[in-house]
Amino acid sequence: MAAAAGKIKILSSGKYAQICQFVNGFHGLPMDCEFEMRDTYFPNVDPMALMCILQSELSNKSRTQHFRHEQRAKKLLKTYEKQAPLYSDIIIRMACAEGTNPVALCRILLQEKYDLRQRLQVSHLLRNPHLISDPRLAANVQQCMFSDNQEGPITDLRRRIVGEEYELKLKDLSKQAGIHFYDEQDLRRMGYDKTPDIKMIMPFLYKGGVVNWIESKANFGDTKSHKRNIHLQLQSYCNRFGPGIIIYWFGYQEETPSLPDNDIGITVLTDFPAKEDLVLMQPTEGQTTAPSPAAVEAAPAQSTTIAKAAPNPS
Template sequence: MLTASSRASPRALALVGGVLPSVHARLLTLLASVPADEAFPDYAQLAFLARNHDHHQQQENLSSHALLTAEMAMAIHANETTARVKRTHREHYERRAQDLRRFIEDGVSLRELSREHNVPPCVLARLLLEAIGLRKDDVKAVLRDVCTELPRRAAQLPHAPHPEALERLALDIQGAVDHGGHGSPGADVARRAVGLAHEALLYERLRLLGVAFETEDDLRLREEEKTPDAKLATPLLLRWRDSRGRTVERFVHWVDSKASFCDHDSFQSACITQFDTYARRFGPGLAVHWFGYVSGVVEHHAAAGEHDTRRAASSVLVSDDFPPKGVELVQLEVDVQAHMRQCSKT
């Protein structure tokens, strides 16, 4: 039974682990030098360089933190690319007509423009296609089948580029699509597939533990709008020891699968768009970021974030695995609210 002294407090609680912030920051510095048109840099080498930076200063802390891997480096790169594209989208959008003129009149290639503006080729390709007059649905169709769809849809435009320029544009866009990377159809398909695979992995782990739950699809059948991947039929009690060796306990009512790395920006975004709603509707929960998280991210936002972010951060745990490493899971068959009231009297 929980005692008053061991009950989870409203403040943020953190599972031990995560990638050291200094290692994460070092990787971001290394990634900043990777050209935007390089879809798949040597992530293993980047991870090695990042985690061995200032190794002597960190060696006492490394044992209690996650080891940065190539998979984590790839996920971090995806986060940073997405953030950069969002941050600079307006700038590139307003310059798209100018870029199209340079492409047509000056012969500047799509790849050259990509490197110059530090924007992924397929993202820039979408903007150039919009600049010639295609709608967003047309752009999606073109990227799926460049050689067929671009000539067909461009023929319907009142001011389509000259056939030679259009052919060169098609070749450059096809090259960008084949190369992959952020914004390409292949990357979008892969991201969805990885997300579904890890969601299935979460369900498999829950079933192996004998935990009853409702899936996101089950909840949507009940016309629930924003839903976690798994709503637990009865809460789980998570018990672990913090960095000072103290026993910590926390109820979770839901688990959400994230096939991504959790950094400060992505955590804040998830708090606002998802976790706050889940917590207010179902109670505290657990977000599993399968590709890791920055150590201290939850505590930081619980203490320094905006009001909604602080509230959500105080109601969610972040882990890089399920069940979380070093954590005891206890299945409860009791009325949690009544249990908490009883504990408060002891």
């Protein structure tokens, strides 16, 4: 999932608006929209940035349409049952006509046909289409699962794997830079609920600013989603641990790093900090143990010496 060489990841507001406009005006499968953006309309933009923007825009669109589609569930089911004998890909055709994701439409049809009122019941059928009693509907659902790159168990698994891949990348690069840290599991064992991906055992300096934690996002950081991340996560990290860094591996909108919301101590990057910009704090001679859990919150600066990009002693 490495970024494509020479592709743009930091987008101007104008370019970002063009991409959003293209997504919202596209008629067809989200997968085809992604291919057209990548190969024809925005070939100089990083493909992963395009994929993330597509995901964000369609997710917002789906939330606004969900209630309207549910209100029309009976009509949609009647349309499906009437046209299913005519087209082997009827749900995909209907999804394109309705401007929604195929799997989202499958959810509505399954919920209405089998009177399922719990989301988990519908999700179970999506994961196991062979359990659907109607063979034609089962085949359509399975077809939608492989044709939808925005929703469904396969897509959820892909996103989770990508997120974990970049968390591991963050830890590997931190170790290579000589940074000592606690990860999420360490912090949760200490009793913390909201935790960054890594919390420095000893803070370091990045371009003269103190860094106590780093959060990894395998996503694109537009201004709206970044403000949401601040509200849901980053503000609590700053309040508890002090200043830190968030990395949007697939790029960000050029205004995102300069938002006033970041003034609480947030630095926005699109890659791991360059080694020449780091100043590490190393334990003094005789200090061999990590700080106690209580010291994690204190952004420890005691008993340290400063070493420019010192190697990892381990």
